[in-house]
Amino acid sequence: MWLTLPSLPVRATEHTLIAVKPDGVQRRLVGQIIHRFEQRGFKLVGLKMMQASEDLLSEHYREIVKKPFYPLVRAYMTAGPVIVMVWEGSNVVQSSRKMVGPTNGAEAQAGTIRGDFSFHVGRNVVHASDSTEGAQREIGLWFQENELLNWESCDQDWTIEANEDKQ
């Protein structure tokens, strides 16, 4: 039987900032990390490689900048290039946090990115925004507006049920 798929109206979407940290780049994990988000069905709308400055980082981590371990975080995060990405999709902030796992890789479940690729809090491979407000703030910090692309993905009708828009 054929499914009829009505074309979806433009819907309010959610975005999150995901970064592959310097250890993830050095360990050649970038492809595997991108793959997990693609596989889940999320849409990549921004991507770049950059060297984080100390100023950008202290804005990004403004909630932990006064913590005693922050100098370690700064040294870690500026030790080499990072890959920063913006991913789009329904509930993408919360889903990404679940895919990434808890901060400390030693506590992260196998199957999560941190649970599969890290065992130390200070080398935890990825960053994921922890709230929609935080995501908006972080995306604004790391990306210019013209670096984000609004493109139509042809699998959209097969990853989101149309009725969701009518509820």
Ligand SMILES: Nc1ncnc2c1ncn2[C@@H]1O[C@H](COP(=O)(O)OP(=O)(O)OP(=O)(O)O)[C@@H](O)[C@H]1O
């Ligand atoms: N006790 C610690 N010792 C060393 N590094 C730490 C410690 N706690 C946190 N960090 C580092 O600081 C980062 C920021 O901590 P935060 O509490 O925001 O964790 P997170 O939200 O899981 O990580 P991120 O913001 O990078 O996604 C952690 O990802 C980790 O790399």
Ligand SMILES: O=c1ccn([C@@H]2O[C@H](COP(=O)(O)OP(=O)(O)O)[C@@H](O)[C@H]2O)c(=O)[nH]1
């Ligand atoms: O005790 C800590 C807490 C945090 N971090 C680092 O600081 C980052 C940001 O901390 P956050 O609390 O935002 O954790 P996350 O959101 O990364 O899980 C973490 O990813 C770690 O890299 C750390 O090294 N030691």
Ligand SMILES: [Mg+2]
């Ligand atoms: Mg955090």
